[in-house]
Amino acid sequence: MEIARVGVLGSGDVGRVLGGGFIKLGHEVKIGTRNPEKLEEWVQSQGERASAGSFEDAAAFGDVLVLATLGSGTESALRMAGLDNFAGKVVIDATNPLDFSKGKPELYIGWNDSLGEQIQRWIPNARVVKAFNTVGNAHMIQPDFPGGPPDMFICGNDENAKKLVSQVCTHWGWGVIDLGGIESSRYLEPMCMAWVIHGLRTNSWNHAFKMLKK
Numbered sequence: 001m002e003i004a005r006v007g008v009l010g011s012g013d014v015g016r017v018l019g020g021g022f023i024k025l026g027h028e029v030k031i032g033t034r035n036p037e038k039l040e041e042w043v044q045s046q047g048e049r050a051s052a053g054s055f056e057d058a059a060a061f062g063d064v065l066v067l068a069t070l071g072s073g074t075e076s077a078l079r080m081a082g083l084d085n086f087a088g089k090v091v092i093d094a095t096n097p098l099d100f101s102k103g104k105p106e107l108y109i110g111w112n113d114s115l116g117e118q119i120q121r122w123i124p125n126a127r128v129v130k131a132f133n134t135v136g137n138a139h140m141i142q143p144d145f146p147g148g149p150p151d152m153f154i155c156g157n158d159e160n161a162k163k164l165v166s167q168v169c170t171h172w173g174w175g176v177i178d179l180g181g182i183e184s185s186r187y188l189e190p191m192c193m194a195w196v197i198h199g200l201r202t203n204s205w206n207h208a209f210k211m212l213k214k
């Protein structure tokens with residue numbers, strides 16, 4: 001794969017899991033956060049290819065960037081990172097526009113716009129690919145389900161960017177379903193809610209989507 005360095009914006013479970021996945025694939029990873037000290041243990045656990053810094057450090061570092069920020073904090077994180085640092089780069093958008101203010105999560109944007117589209121508008125020269133938003137972080141890397149490999153649903157405007165993200169998904173044990181341009185984030189972000197609601201109703205978080213075909 002033509003990636004050397006990956007910058008991950010986001011220090012939560014998703015940023016750490018995807019960062020760790022890229023390190024296992026042999027890439028160097030820098031996670032960006034407002035508070036790099038909190039990643040000391042993660043950096044030590046991952047070895048010499050891992051580092052942490054500011055959002056700006058991570059965005060400047062990566063040839064490929066991952067967005068793993070709280071939905072409502074994403075614009076602020078992008079601006080802290082420096083919008084020019086995204087130009088021309090593949091940006092894997094794992095975010096979901098979730099509002100937690102009423103207890104149970106709800107989408108705060110939908111049907112005629114999406115966070116994926118907003119992100120593409122905030123960084124118009126970046127090649128944004130929505131991916132990894134329809135499954136919990138515990139199953140993002142090498143998902144192991146009795147029904148076989150689940151499918152990662154992706155979308156984005158740049159075909160080459162989607163090819164690269166598809167390769168990453170395949171390396172990590174996923175099938176890939178391409179839903180077209182970034183506007184399909186309008187449908188991928190609600191898929192996250194289907195995943196979450198099933199989890200809340202069953203108190204179980206071991207599920208993932210697969211499209212059956214014949």
Ligand SMILES: NC(=O)c1ccc[n+]([C@@H]2O[C@H](COP(=O)([O-])OP(=O)(O)OC[C@H]3O[C@@H](n4cnc5c(N)ncnc54)[C@H](OP(=O)(O)O)[C@@H]3O)[C@@H](O)[C@H]2O)c1
Nearest residue numbers: 010011012013014033034068069070071073095096136137
């Ligand atoms: N958790 C999952 O299993 C899962 C699965 C699929 C998709 N997602 C989506 O992936 C994203 C990351 O999820 P997560 O659970 O790993 O972590 P999270 O708690 O949703 O987000 C943590 C990150 O958001 C940043 N952040 C929060 N408010 C901010 C603000 N106002 N300005 C700038 N940055 C801000 C934090 O920055 P600091 O580092 O500076 O604190 C941190 O890096 C979310 O959009 C989530 O919906 C989550």
